[in-house]
Amino acid sequence: MIRILLVEPLPLLRGALAVTLSREDDLDVVADLGALGPAPDMARAVKPDVVVVNIALLAGDGLETLARLTAEQPGCATLALAGPDESVLLNRAVGRLVDGVASTRAAPCELVSGIRRLVRGERSIDAGLAVAMVAAPRSPLSPREMTVLSVVASGVPSAEIAAELHLSAGTVRNYISAILHKTGARNRLEAVRLAESAGWLP
DSSP: OEEEEEEEOOOHHHOOOOOHHHHHHTTTEEEEEETTTTTHHHHHHOOOOOEEEEOOOTTTHHHHHHHHHHHTTTEEEEEEEEGGHHHHHHHBTTTTTBBOOOOOSSOHHHHHHHHHHHHHTEEEEHHHHHHHHHSSSOSSSSHHHHHHHHHHTTOOHHHHHHHHHTTHHHHHHHHHHHHHHHHHHHHHHHHHHHHHHSSOOO
């Protein structure tokens, strides 16, 4: 029996998925949650083989929560449910913490098939979502520029950015100038907002 932990914020969809999956002879939804926060504790209690999670829950600190769960449950696979407009989150998660991806537009049999493939140790990536992931905008910033922008996002002044990153104030100004040029932003705040909306910053 394949034990499933279902994490979906919409109660109606969560209930429908739980019923659909549990109708299969080899699948058992052992727990369902509306938020990802309690998932590591629940996983310790129910020992799932697969976690099915809505990709939207991996925004913010969701990836860290999922990382904690997968570290504690090394034999547990993760299947993300996503729509075609969530390619940025998928690119951040797939290959790191997510083993498979199913479209929210898929037929139930496709979701079931994806779960079974993961349990067999295979990858399961919806073809349409794979295309959307490839087409998603990539960051034009270098890793060092991303680091600087991450600190900028915390709202600290240039002097503190320089101290935190062990850089001179002039070097920080140069990085920020390059970031504004590459993103087309008019100021730091706009650059941060652009990067966050594009999924380049967590």
